[in-house]
Amino acid sequence: xxxxxxxxxxxxxxxxxxxxxxxxxxxxxxxxxxxxxxxxxxxxxxxxxxxxxxxxxxxxxxxxxxxxxxxxxxxxxxxxxxx
Numbered sequence: 001x002x003x004x005x006x007x008x009x010x011x012x013x014x015x016x017x018x019x020x021x022x023x024x025x026x027x028x029x030x031x032x033x034x035x036x037x038x039x040x041x042x043x044x045x046x047x048x049x050x051x052x053x054x055x056x057x058x059x060x061x062x063x064x065x066x067x068x069x070x071x072x073x074x075x076x077x078x079x080x081x082x083x
Contacts, residue, residue: 001043006051009034013054027055 013030016022031052038048
């Protein structure tokens with residue numbers, strides 16, 4: 001996918017993200033769509049990271065005992081086969 005196509009995806013993602021109806025279900029659908037593009041080799045891992053950076057997410061939260069809780073992106077875990 002060339003830079004123009006990636007920019008179009010970014011614009012669509014930003015546009016829908018700013019709508020009142022955007023919620024976790026929309027975010028999951030976008031993550032799945034971008035993961036499929038990555039899996040099929042239509043976007044690079046760098047493009048995937050750049051696009052998913054447009055979506056709000058928490059990488060780390062603090063539990064009740066003040067220990068960090070890892071919230072690794074499950075899409076990348078599946079793609080990379082790690083963790």
